[in-house]
Amino acid sequence: MTRRAGAGLAAVAVWAALLGALGGCTDDGRSPVEIQLPGKPRSPDEAIRITPEDNAKGVPADGPLTVKVAEGRLERVVVTKVEDAQEERVPGAIAADGLSWSPDPAAGRLALAAKYTVDAVAVDGHDRRQARHTTFTTYVPEERFIGYFRPENRSTVGTGMIVSFRFNRSIKQRAAVERAxxxxxxxxxxxxxHWFGADRLDFRPKEYWKPGTEVTIRMNLRDVEGSPGAYGIQDKTVTFKVGRSQISTVDAAAHTMEVRREGQLLSTLPITAGAPKNTTYNGKMVVMEMFDVTRMNGQTVGFGGEYDIPDVPHAMRLTTSGTFLHGNYWASPDTFGSLNTSHGCVGLRDDKGGGSDTPAGWFFDRSLVGDVVEVVNSQDKTVAADNGLGGWNLSWADWVAGSAIG
Known part of the structure; x- marks a missing residue:
């Protein structure tokens, strides 16, 4: 026998032994050892499974986002969100067994009207790396809602300031919006x-803010469904600071206003309030807006042509229905402190054009949006809680009862 023939017979014997081992059982009855030789690797699409599928469109906000491998392990996963031309990495983690990646639960739902890219690298059982890149886009809502809010960002306000949102459409999912x-x-x-109807949401503490308090409003309204098919678009943070405490008490019967700063009496000013036919509301009101000069036309508040004054000085709005605390230059000086002659506003003596040394000018220069003005002893009802920032007229229990989330 030649040496080459002997080698061939030896090889046949080895393969025969292997085949015999594969075809039989071990001595203890267990299945034979499987032998798997490296073969052609799976395609990236087969090896790395990504949900949503590549190029998916209209993915809902609550749709799943996962990356998985059947064998081997994930080595790296990067998910990027592109929203309003801004890129942001989606936080997430690979599982301990290396077989899957999931987004961080704190990241919340998918953003609507956004594009996502997924880049994943996996290593199979033979240390072969594969990479996969996919993209998908989320649902683009046809309808959106926004909330117009007060106070202004970075403003300094009085201790009675109530945070107020007015939405541009009726809100059906109030709890979801309030949580956001x-x-x-x-x-x-x-x-x-506290909700006032379907389009207004106000926020306040139990008592007036303490002077020096710093307040942060966080709006996470983007992609929150406020009504069927209507989603929020705002994702922003607003801050404001509470200034000193100033609370003024108007006594309609005594025709006076006591101005107290940090609880101490600053001044007692003579005023004129609403005439017997047009009395001034009782109750706590909050300065909403301040104007050096403004026009007051009776036709805008239900008084027809009874008055139209183009240059009312030192005007501070107290209600949305038209109650102001303002300077008055047209009434006789002896009116203030003795008679109630207005159409429901509170008037302070002033000069035409607004004088800095008049009672109206003095008070205006020492006031802030958010200051409290309380009217007592008027022959009228208490101002409604939703008329201006009148929420302080509700008890704390009644205020909390108006929350959608308790």
């Missing part, structure tokens, strides 16, 4: 929302 808005403060105090 948080109002926090330093020092910390509990702040609760």
């Amino acid at each position: 808005i948080t109002v926090t403060s330093v020092p910390a105090v509990k702040v609760v929302g």
Whole structure:
């Protein structure tokens, strides 16, 4: 026998032994050892499974986002969100067994009207790397809603300021919208929302803010469904600071207004309030807006042509229905402190054009949006809680009862 023939017979014997081992059982009855030789690797699409599928469109906000491998392990996964031309990495983690990646639960749902890219690298059982890149886009809503809010960002306000949102459409999912808005403060105090109808949501603490409090409003409204098919678009943070405490008490019967700063009496000013036919509301009101000069036309508030004054000085709005505390230059000086002659506003003596040394000018220069003005002893009802920022007229229990989330 030649040496080459002997080698061939030896090889046949080895393969025969292997085949015999594969075809039989071990001595203890167990299945034979499987032998798997490296073969052609799976395609990236087969090896790395990504949900949603590549090029998927209209993916809902609550759709799943996962990356998985059947064998081997994931080595790296990067998911990027592109929204309003801004790129942001989606936080997530690979599971301990290396077989899957999931987004961080704190990241929340997918953003609507956004594009996502997924880049994944996996290593199979033979240390062969494969990479896969996919993209998908999320649902683009046809209808959106926004909330117009007060106070203004970075403003300094009085201790009676109420955070108020007015939405541009009726809100059906009130709990979802209320949860998406948080109002926090330093020092910390509990702040609760209260709904007035379907399009207004106000926030306030139990008592007036403490002077020096710093308040942060966080709006996470983007992609929150407020009504069927209508989603929010706002994702922003607003801050404001609470200034000194100033609370003024108007006594309609005594024709006076006491101005107290940090609880101490600053001044007692003579006023004129609403005439017997047009009395001034009782109750706590909050300065909403301040104007050096403004026009007041009776036709805009139901008084027809009874008055139209183009240059009312030192005007501070107290209600949405038209109650102002303002300067008055047209009434006789002896009116203030003795007679109630207005159409429901509170008037302070002033000069035409607004004088800085008049009672109206003095008070205006010392006031802030958010200051409290309380009217007592008027022959009228208490101002409604939704007329201006009148929420302080509700008890805390009634205020909390108006929250959609308790």
